[in-house]
Amino acid sequence: MTERMLKDDPNWWRQAAIYQIYPRSFKDSDGDGLGDIRGITSEVDYLSSLNLDAVWLSPFYPSALADGGYDVADYRNVDPRLGTLEDFDEMVAALHAVGIRVFVDIVPNHSSNLHVWFQEALASEPGSPARDRYIFRDGLGENGELPPSDWPSHFAPSAWTRTTNPDGTPGQWYLHLFAPEQPDFNWDNPEVQEDFLTTLRFWSDRGVDGFRVDVAHALKKDLSEPFRSKPEFIDFANPLSGDDVLFDRNEVHDIYRQWRKIFDEYAPPRVAVAEAWVRAERRVLYARPDELGQAFNFDLLLADFDAQEFKRIITDNIDLAKTQGSSSTWVLSNHDRVRHVTKYGLPAGYDLKEWLLSHGTNLSVDHEKGLARARAATMLMLALPGSCYLYQGEELGLFEVADIPADQLQDPIWERNHHTDKGRDGCRVPLPWQAEGTSFGFSSGQAHLPQPASFAEFAVDVQSGKGDSTLEMYRNALKLRRELQTSENYSWIETGNPDVLHFTRDNGWQSVTNFGATSVPLPQGHIVLASAGHVDGVLPANTTIWLKSLEGK
Ligand code: NOJ
Numbered sequence: 001m002t003e004r005m006l007k008d009d010p011n012w013w014r015q016a017a018i019y020q021i022y023p024r025s026f027k028d029s030d031g032d033g034l035g036d037i038r039g040i041t042s043e044v045d046y047l048s049s050l051n052l053d054a055v056w057l058s059p060f061y062p063s064a065l066a067d068g069g070y071d072v073a074d075y076r077n078v079d080p081r082l083g084t085l086e087d088f089d090e091m092v093a094a095l096h097a098v099g100i101r102v103f104v105d106i107v108p109n110h111s112s113n114l115h116v117w118f119q120e121a122l123a124s125e126p127g128s129p130a131r132d133r134y135i136f137r138d139g140l141g142e143n144g145e146l147p148p149s150d151w152p153s154h155f156a157p158s159a160w161t162r163t164t165n166p167d168g169t170p171g172q173w174y175l176h177l178f179a180p181e182q183p184d185f186n187w188d189n190p191e192v193q194e195d196f197l198t199t200l201r202f203w204s205d206r207g208v209d210g211f212r213v214d215v216a217h218a219l220k221k222d223l224s225e226p227f228r229s230k231p232e233f234i235d236f237a238n239p240l241s242g243d244d245v246l247f248d249r250n251e252v253h254d255i256y257r258q259w260r261k262i263f264d265e266y267a268p269p270r271v272a273v274a275e276a277w278v279r280a281e282r283r284v285l286y287a288r289p290d291e292l293g294q295a296f297n298f299d300l301l302l303a304d305f306d307a308q309e310f311k312r313i314i315t316d317n318i319d320l321a322k323t324q325g326s327s328s329t330w331v332l333s334n335h336d337r338v339r340h341v342t343k344y345g346l347p348a349g350y351d352l353k354e355w356l357l358s359h360g361t362n363l364s365v366d367h368e369k370g371l372a373r374a375r376a377a378t379m380l381m382l383a384l385p386g387s388c389y390l391y392q393g394e395e396l397g398l399f400e401v402a403d404i405p406a407d408q409l410q411d412p413i414w415e416r417n418h419h420t421d422k423g424r425d426g427c428r429v430p431l432p433w434q435a436e437g438t439s440f441g442f443s444s445g446q447a448h449l450p451q452p453a454s455f456a457e458f459a460v461d462v463q464s465g466k467g468d469s470t471l472e473m474y475r476n477a478l479k480l481r482r483e484l485q486t487s488e489n490y491s492w493i494e495t496g497n498p499d500v501l502h503f504t505r506d507n508g509w510q511s512v513t514n515f516g517a518t519s520v521p522l523p524q525g526h527i528v529l530a531s532a533g534h535v536d537g538v539l540p541a542n543t544t545i546w547l548k549s550l551e552g553k
Contacts, residue, residue, distance in 0.1 A: 004048070004099030010268040013210065013294065014327040015485055016053035016387045017478050018103065022335045023060045023082055024069070025430040026392055028443030035430065035442070037083035041091040046460065048098040050395060051478035055095065056103035056212050058335055060088075064114055066181030067155075067412055068335070068428065070105075070214060071112035075199045085206075092207045101209035103273070108196050108255075109215045110182040118183050122163060126172050133192055134183045135175035135223065136163075148173055149227035151246065155179050155416045177218060177246070179412045187219045187255065200262045204270050216274035216286055216295075217248040219255055236279050248278040256291035273329065273389075280320055287326035294329055294387060297321075301331045305344045305373045305542075307499050307515035311492070314384060318490070321386070327488055328386035332377055333394045339427045340377065342400035345370020356402050356422040371397050372542040375473060375532035376513055379544035380501065382477045383511035385488040390474075393431050396458045397470035400426040401451070408450060425449055432459040468534070476530055480546065484509045484529075500539075508549040514539045525550050 027039030037060060040047075047055060059069035062079045069079075078088050092102050111118060117133050124130035126138070137148040139162065147160035154177055161180040163171040175184045185192045200211065222228065228245040242250035256274075263270035274286035274295040286295040299313040321328040332340045338352045345365040346355055355365075374397065381388055404425050406414070411423025430448070432455035433441030440455050456462070463469035486506040493502040499516030502523070509529070514520050519538040526547035528535065533543035 006096055006099050006101060008268070012053060012101070012268070013271040013387060015385060015488065016101075017051070017382070017481070018054040018056050018387060018389050019047065019050060019052045020056045020058065020334060020389060020391045022058045022068075022392055022428055024448060025428050025442075027431070027433065028439075028445070028447075031444040032081065033439070033443050033445040033448045034081055036081070037078060037087040037091050041087070041094050044091075044094045044098055044100075047095070047100055050475055051482055052100055052390075053482075054101035054103055054210065056210070056389070057105060059105045059107060063112055064181065065410070066112065066179050068410065068424075070107055071110070071114075071179065071182045072107050073112040073114040074116075075106075075111075075195075076202045089206060096207065102207070103210035103212050103271075104203050104208050105214060106196070106199065106211045107214040108185065108187075109218045110176060110178060110184045113181045113183055121174075121183075123166070131172075133186055133189050135186050135221070136172045137175075137225075139173050144170070144172075148175075150229050150231045151175070151177075151227070152231065152233060153177060153179070153416075154233060155412050157416070175221075177215070179416065181412075184221075185219075186223075187221075188223070193255070193258070197258070197262055200259060200270075201265075204262070204266050208270070209268075210271040210273070213256075213272055213274050213292060215277075216256070216292070217252060217276040217278050218246060220249045220252040221246050222249065235277050238278060238282075240279065240282060242282070248276065248282055253285060253288075253291060256286065259292070260290050273387075280316060284320045284324045284326065287321065288324045289326070294326055296331055296389065297329045298331055300377070300381065301333065301337055301340070304348070305377065305515060307501050307513070310377075310380070310513075310515070311501055315492075318385065328384070329389060330381045330384055330386055331389045331391075332374070332381060333391040333427065334389070335391065335428055336424050337427065339374075339391075339394065339398060339400045341367065341370040341374040341394075341397055342402070343370070344373035344377070345399075353421055356400075356426065357420070365399070367399060369542065370399065371470070372533055375470060376515075376542050376544040378474070379477055379530070379532040379546065380511055380513045382481050383503070383505060383509070383544075383546060385485070385490050385505070391427075393427075395471050395474040396431070396460065396463060398429075398431075398455075398458055401429045401449075402426050403452070404429070404450060410449065429455075432456065434461045435459040473530070473532060477546070480530055504549075508551065510547045510549060511544060512539060512547065513544040514541055517541050523547065 024035045026035045027043050028035050029038035060082045062073040063069045120130045138144050140146040147158050151159040153159040160173040162173045165171040176182050222245045230245050238244040238248045272292040274292045276286050283295045286292050297317050303309045317328040411425050413421050413423030430442040435456040439447040463471035490503050495502045502512045504510045519540045529546040531545040
């Protein structure tokens with residue numbers, strides 16, 4: 001095991017490599033088929049071999065798993081199926097010992113319906129202080145039989161669910177922007193605000209270094225009545241004025257300014273990244289130094305494999321982040337989206353949702369092309385200034401598992417959309433650690449989501465030490481990146497070919513990506529540092545190469 005000190009630098013997060021662990025699918029230590037905290041600790045050497053700066057854990061808190069753990073029943077504990085707080089402390093210590101920092105996921109927009117506060121609210125009278133921690137309202141219509149507004153839920157259909165009174169009669173309605181098991185908090189309530197400060201301190205005191213803030217843009221709503229109409233949620237369509245009824249309201253920033261004060265009580269200051277589905281101009285506001293510091297930039301994750309689209313996204317986001325004193329973030333895959341290997345292997349213009357539904361009946365994916373493009377995009381991303389968020393399994397080149405049998409799907413999206421949207425389970429399938437054995441070494445029991453037979457080829461033990469494997473490409477590129485980057489500077493080099501992107505970083509380090517369908521000549525006067533594919537005198541299609549100029553410029 002390589003001992004590596006934690007970087008003693010308050011700006012460590014500005015150009016970090018952060019690896020997202022989806023705990024239930026990373027590694028199981030006790031054979032129940034569900035990944036757990038001790039499983040993570042048992043793989044600290046593996047994480048260390050990836051040359052990461054931090055890991056981010058998706059929720060591991062007590063939860064009924066109505067939404068993969070994003071329905072939190074207790075914010076200051078570990079789900080007993082995943083371990084204990086002592087296990088958590090051991091994991092943090094083991095990660096810190098190899099120089100890896102830890103982010104946890106904070107879910108402030110909503111709790112689980114099993115949270116004691118929500119249970120108390122249900123048992124309390126309308127208008128009571130217990131109900132005021134959430135958003136309860138009387139229904140419309142003669143007998144309150146209609147929801148209080150036309151707001152939809154992200155998981156369809158309505159954002160309102162009606163309660164039943166203790167005597168069995170229909171009661172008030174409560175708001176949930178996601179599943180009914182995820183009631184939204186009322187962020188105008190001081191008790192709610194205070195409780196999250198307690199939670200931030202609780203984890204910071206345990207040595208947690210950073211927080212990923214779930215749906216950071218939704219906490220404050222315009223609750224003046226009658227409610228304004230919003231029959232549809234369209235990403236990136238909220239007004240730039242910050243006056244939407246539900247999302248990205250200007251007042252939400254007051255919350256993060258308060259959080260920053262807590263972060264700054266610690267040394268080094270705790271850090272945070274906002275998940276905010278808002279337009280880039282508004283997204284960077286969450287990343288201001290007196291707020292969360294960083295915000296996820298999902299533009300590459302949403303983009304096609306297209307040179308000019310990548311170039312525009314890169315240029316705009318680096319410039320925008322700078323305007324607020326932050327650095328950009330980059331993401332190609334996460335637990336909510338079809339894995340990028342699969343996305344890049346689909347025929348151009350194909351709708352991912354449709355493909356998932358029709359999988360096996362009318363369309364196949366070109367996995368070879370998808371993997372080549374995914375590797376190229378990853379190497380390009382790792383050469384950019386800013387922080388890269390990687391999702392577990394992408395270092396193995398894993399693809400989306402599209403054929404999970406319907407009766408084993410777990411994502412609430414499937415049921416709530418009447419089986420017209422398969423949801424996100426396909427990117428959450430447990431990792432293959434070994435080519436042989438039960439659950440490919442994930443667990444001594446049956447994995448909680450079925451792993452396809454072809455996962456064997458992608459197993460960690462198959463790829464480890466194999467020079468051209470995706471795993472070794474990630475390890476090597478992450479190590480080089482750490483050694484090579486000394487500033488946040490970059491500049492484009494004109495290639496004269498719209499399909500080729502070339503930029504230079506520090507001390508002569510350069511990255512060239514060929515997005516086109518045919519090989520292109522390699523720039524002269526350079527030595528090759530690394531490449532995403534086989535390079536022999538020319539740069540093949542769908543490949544990135546890292547070079548160092550012989551003059552060191
Ligand atoms: C965003 C998370 O990434 C997603 O997985 C979750 O379903 C929603 N927020 C609701 O918490």
